[in-house]
Structures are given as C-alpha cells and as structure tokens.
Amino acid sequence: MINLYNVTKVYTNGAKALNDISLTIQKGEFVFLVGPSGAGKTTLIKVIFREEIPTRGQVLFNGKNISRFKGREIPYLRRKIGMVFQDFRLLPQKSVYENVAFALEVTGASGKIIRSRVPEVLNQVGLADKSRMFPSQLSGGEQQRVCIARAIVNKPALLIADEPTGNLDPDTSWELMNLLSEINKNDTTIIMATHAREIVDSMKRRVIAMSDGRVSRDEESGVYSSEL
Amino acid sequence: MAGSAATRKAGYTAVSFNTLFYYWREAVNSIFRNSWLSIASVGTVAVSLLILGFFTLAAVNVREFTQGIESGLEIRVYLKDGAARENVNKMQAQIAGVPGVSLVDFVSREQALEEMKENFGGRGDILEGLDKDNPLPDSFRVRAENADNIPDLAGQLMALNGVEQVIYGHGLVEKLVSVTRWARLTGAIILCFLCLAAIFLISTTIRMSVFARRKEIGIMVLLGATNWFVRFPYLLEGMMLGLVGAALAGTVVYAGYMSLTSHITQSLPFIHPVTDRQVLLQVMGGMLGIGLLIGALGSSFSIRKYLKT
Known part of the structure; x- marks a missing residue:
C-alpha cells in the first residue's frame, strides 16, 4: 500500500531529516514508528501525507507516485488518510458532532450521508452520548477519541497517529489502543508514531525504529528498543 | 478498498x-x-x-x-469662382465620401448672402447693393464625426479640385x-x-x-x-x-x-x-x-x- 524508495529529505536549512529510506507497508498492517525525537518520524509521516516532498526518492501510495501529484490532486489523497495528533486539533467553537461532521462537509458530502455516518462513528468510539458537548468540556482521552472519530469518518484506507497517547494517562492510553486495534481489524492500515514503551512492547506489532533519519530496525512483533 | x-x-x-x-x-x-x-x-x-x-x-x-461643442464645430469649404452647378453635386458626393465626414451641406452664394443679411438683423440694408454683384463664393458646410480629426480633414479637403479655401476654428479645436x-x-x-x-x-x-x-x-x-x-x-x-x-x-x-x-x-x-x-x-x-x-x-x-x- 505504501512504498518508499530511497527517500531522502533535506530541509532548506540543511537539516537532513530522512536519509535514504526504503520501506513497504502492506494493507491492513499496524505499524509502530519509534525512535528519539528528531529521528525523522514526523518527517516520514509528512512525506506520506504529502505535506513535504522528498528531496530524492519516491513515495508510492496504492501504486501512485504521490511526489508527482499536482496541487489539486492532493486533497483527494488526504481524504484516504486519517490523521490523529497529540494535540487533537479540534475546533473549540464546534460541538463534538460538528467537529466530526466537518470532516465530511469539507469533502462536499451530502447532508444525508453526514446524518447517518457521524452518529455511527461516534458510537464506534463510545461518545454517542456526548455529541452535543464542546471539546473544552471533555477529558483528554475523550477529545482524542473525537479526533479519531473525525479521522475515520471518511473511511480512510490509512490512519496515521502522531503520538496519540502523548497527552494521556496510562489507563486512557490503553483504552485508546483498544480502539485503534478495533479500527485496524476492519482492514484500516495504521501507522502510529510513539514514545510509549509499554504499549509497543505488549502489542507485539511491527516496529520500525528510526534514528538520525535512517531505519535502524524493522521487525515483526517487535519491541520498543532492541535487547542489549 | x-x-x-x-x-x-x-x-x-x-x-x-x-x-x-x-x-x-x-x-x-x-x-x-x-x-x-x-x-x-x-x-x-x-x-x-x-x-x-x-x-x-x-x-x-x-x-x-x-x-x-465639438459637434457644433464645422469646416467651411469655399469653392473657386464659377464652379458649375453640376460639378457641385459631384463634389458634395466626393466630400461625403471622405472618411470621418458626417455631414455635408451646400451653401450657395445667394444663400450665404441671405444668412449674412439675417446676421446683420435690422441693418440688412447695408448689404443692399450686393444683390447685383454678389462677392460671396459658393461653399460647403462640413461636419466631422470626431473633433480630433478636424485639422486633418481640413487638409484633405483643401487638396480637392476647385477648392479655394478651407476655414475652421483653427486653434480652438486643438485646444x-x-x-x-x-x-x-x-x-x-x-x-x-x-x-x-x-x-x-x-x-x-x-x-x-x-x-x-x-x-x-x-x-x-x-x-x-x-x-x-x-x-x-x-x-x-x-x-x-x-x-x-x-x-x-x-x-x-x-x-x-x-x-x-x-x-x-x-x-x-x-x-x-x-x-x-x-x-x-x-x-x-x-x-x-x-x-x-x-x-x-x-x-x-x-x-x-x-x-x-
């Protein structure tokens, strides 16, 4: 589903964020992206999301070279990718329902689709009874679930989560991981960048470890750090 | 998918x-x-x-x-003495054919004298003696489509055969x-x-x-x-x-x-x-x-x- 071939990204200030990365992620996989801050995790995500264009190398999404996409094709790529952030990025003046509906509105979906689809995903993330509330009235874990509902309401093929548990306590983090596992069972590919060692170690999923812009380790059923 | x-x-x-x-x-x-x-x-x-x-x-x-004002501006084309009446019609057509000309009126010497008398108002008798020996020439009154063209047009009309003199509000038009x-x-x-x-x-x-x-x-x-x-x-x-x-x-x-x-x-x-x-x-x-x-x-x-x- 995602193929990177010799991807290098050098920012205009000279920083080399990605250094000759090649990797393949299959449809339906659940991948942890680990590594210290500044290792290039975020840049890797941005390259897949077409927020950044690689300096060298190619990124293929479903077989299409997205580095060659024209500006007007990018939105349609992004509708196939759901994004979840550490800081949630919800709109404070919109209710839970409106925040999720917004993701459908911007794609020009009809009112009928919105009215049926939004309650469906709010139910899926367990927030059906809080749809009229505003983000400020919710706990961190609830806000993150709204963010996930917004990310999956378009039925994306890929869900990318950038440190989704970074602002959450351990119990809430586990609830969130269960939710992501459920979503993954429905054939949604998930890439999750994280620093949460216990979660990675106990989930036994594929782990791609990065350091200094390179893939230092890539193993199935991996752990957060290689055993010494 | x-x-x-x-x-x-x-x-x-x-x-x-x-x-x-x-x-x-x-x-x-x-x-x-x-x-x-x-x-x-x-x-x-x-x-x-x-x-x-x-x-x-x-x-x-x-x-x-x-x-x-511009449409009131006109060019007077005075003809040489003794132009034959049948030539006048030809000339009128010729002038009307010049690009930029919107209107051509023929003013015969008799008409011109009448107008002059009118301009003198009650003192038309001053011109009494001129009836027999009219010194005024035949002329055309020409209107231009565009005031900008008047000086140009005047030059062109001057070059026509049988034209004695061309007069227009010289200077005023340009200003x-x-x-x-x-x-x-x-x-x-x-x-x-x-x-x-x-x-x-x-x-x-x-x-x-x-x-x-x-x-x-x-x-x-x-x-x-x-x-x-x-x-x-x-x-x-x-x-x-x-x-x-x-x-x-x-x-x-x-x-x-x-x-x-x-x-x-x-x-x-x-x-x-x-x-x-x-x-x-x-x-x-x-x-x-x-x-x-x-x-x-x-x-x-x-x-x-x-x-x-």
Whole structure:
C-alpha cells in the first residue's frame, strides 16, 4: 500500500531529516514508528501525507507516485488518510458532532450521508452520548477519541497517529489502543508514531525504529528498543 | 478498498446543496463575527464608490457638454469662382465620401448672402447693393464625426479640385480636444487609485477574518478540503461586503444626483445635465459590478498565502 524508495529529505536549512529510506507497508498492517525525537518520524509521516516532498526518492501510495501529484490532486489523497495528533486539533467553537461532521462537509458530502455516518462513528468510539458537548468540556482521552472519530469518518484506507497517547494517562492510553486495534481489524492500515514503551512492547506489532533519519530496525512483533 | 472508492466518488460529485449552504453560512457568520471590520470595509467601499460614482456622472456630463461643442464645430469649404452647378453635386458626393465626414451641406452664394443679411438683423440694408454683384463664393458646410480629426480633414479637403479655401476654428479645436483628453486621463487615474484603495481595505478585512480562522483552515487542509472549498466562503464574504458597499453608494449617488439636477434645471435653465435613465442605470450597474470585483479581488489576495501546499 505504501512504498518508499530511497527517500531522502533535506530541509532548506540543511537539516537532513530522512536519509535514504526504503520501506513497504502492506494493507491492513499496524505499524509502530519509534525512535528519539528528531529521528525523522514526523518527517516520514509528512512525506506520506504529502505535506513535504522528498528531496530524492519516491513515495508510492496504492501504486501512485504521490511526489508527482499536482496541487489539486492532493486533497483527494488526504481524504484516504486519517490523521490523529497529540494535540487533537479540534475546533473549540464546534460541538463534538460538528467537529466530526466537518470532516465530511469539507469533502462536499451530502447532508444525508453526514446524518447517518457521524452518529455511527461516534458510537464506534463510545461518545454517542456526548455529541452535543464542546471539546473544552471533555477529558483528554475523550477529545482524542473525537479526533479519531473525525479521522475515520471518511473511511480512510490509512490512519496515521502522531503520538496519540502523548497527552494521556496510562489507563486512557490503553483504552485508546483498544480502539485503534478495533479500527485496524476492519482492514484500516495504521501507522502510529510513539514514545510509549509499554504499549509497543505488549502489542507485539511491527516496529520500525528510526534514528538520525535512517531505519535502524524493522521487525515483526517487535519491541520498543532492541535487547542489549 | 471499498471505503476509499466511495469517498473518491463523493469527492468528485458536483457541489451539493449541503456545500452551498456551508459556504453561505460560513460567509455570513464571518461577517457578523467581525462586525466592526465588516462595517469599516463596507464603509470604505461605499465612500470610494461614492466618489467614483459622482466622478463618473461628472465625467458623463463633461463629455456630453464637450460633445455638444465639438459637434457644433464645422469646416467651411469655399469653392473657386464659377464652379458649375453640376460639378457641385459631384463634389458634395466626393466630400461625403471622405472618411470621418458626417455631414455635408451646400451653401450657395445667394444663400450665404441671405444668412449674412439675417446676421446683420435690422441693418440688412447695408448689404443692399450686393444683390447685383454678389462677392460671396459658393461653399460647403462640413461636419466631422470626431473633433480630433478636424485639422486633418481640413487638409484633405483643401487638396480637392476647385477648392479655394478651407476655414475652421483653427486653434480652438486643438485646444478643446487637448483639454478634454487631459480631463479624461486624470479622471481615469483618480478612478484607478480609488479602486486600489478599496481593494486594499477589503483585503485587510478578509485577512483579519482569515487570520482569526487560520487554525480552522489548517485543519480543513488536513481533512482533504480542496483549495476552492477553503477559498470560496472568503470570496463570498468579500463579494458581499463589496456589493453592500456599492449598493449604499449607488443609492446615495442616485438620490443625490437626482436632487442636484432638479435644482440645477430650476435655477440654471440653460444648463442641461444628463438625466437619461439609461445612462444612470449603467453607472449604477457599473458601480455594483466594481463593488463585486473589488470584494473578490481583495479576498483572493489575502487568502492566497494560507493555501500554499
């Protein structure tokens, strides 16, 4: 589903964020992206999301070279990718329902689709009874679930989560991981960048470890750090 | 991947009713959210267009007035003595055929004398003796389509066979033409500056409302909104502000001009301002159009930098 071939990204200030990365992620996989801050995790995500264009190398999404996409094709790529952030990025003046509906509105979906689809995903993330509330009235874990509902309401093929548990306590983090596992069972590919060692170690999923812009380790059923 | 196929299809469908409603709601909300700025920009558009409107009407009147003078300008073509009457018809056709000539009248020497007598009024008897030995030549009275061409045309007519002399308001014509040209040029420059000022003010207003919602715009882009989807509510907002300003200005200009002209025609009956409804409606329509354009331009300038992908 995602193929990177010799991807290098050098920012205009000279920083080399990605250094000759090649990797393949299959449809339906659940991948942890680990590594210290500044290792290039975020840049890797941005390259897949077409927020950044690689300096060298190619990124293929479903077989299409997205580095060659024209500006007007990018939105349609992004509708196939759901994004979840550490800081949630919800709109404070919109209710839970409106925040999720917004993701459908911007794609020009009809009112009928919105009215049926939004309650469906709010139910899926367990927030059906809080749809009229505003983000400020919710706990961190609830806000993150709204963010996930917004990310999956378009039925994306890929869900990318950038440190989704970074602002959450351990119990809430586990609830969130269960939710992501459920979503993954429905054939949604998930890439999750994280620093949460216990979660990675106990989930036994594929782990791609990065350091200094390179893939230092890539193993199935991996752990957060290689055993010494 | 059934899900992505469905979303892709939804993405390419024509603009839904829901989307149109979204645009409208966003634009109206934004106008009321930044109500003071909205009022300020409507005000500036109104003031700019107000000046522009009165200026245009003044220009229309000046043009009408100068055209009135210009169309009164004529070229007199005096013929050599003894031109045969049958030649006269030929010459009249010849002159009428010269490009730029709008009207040719033949004035016979007898007619010319009659006119001269009339000009002398009651003292026509002074010219009494001339009836027998009329010294006046036959002539043509020529009108030009365009006053600019008169000096040129005079030269061409002079070159015709059988022409003794060509006379026109030498100097006066040139002066008049240059004055009206100058007035038109300065008018156009002032209009341009006023439009630029209005565009600048609208773009400031829209920039504030874009800035207040930059987070929202960022999220929209992440969620896969097309640039047009992001841009359109702001475009609509700008156009609404421009239109409201233009409508205000139009109303004031119309009412003001109407009362002004009625005063003028009462107190200064020899001046005839343009009160043609057709012309007034054209000016009002132009103002509304410029208001819309100013709004659209202003907002597209300010949204552009937030949509760099």
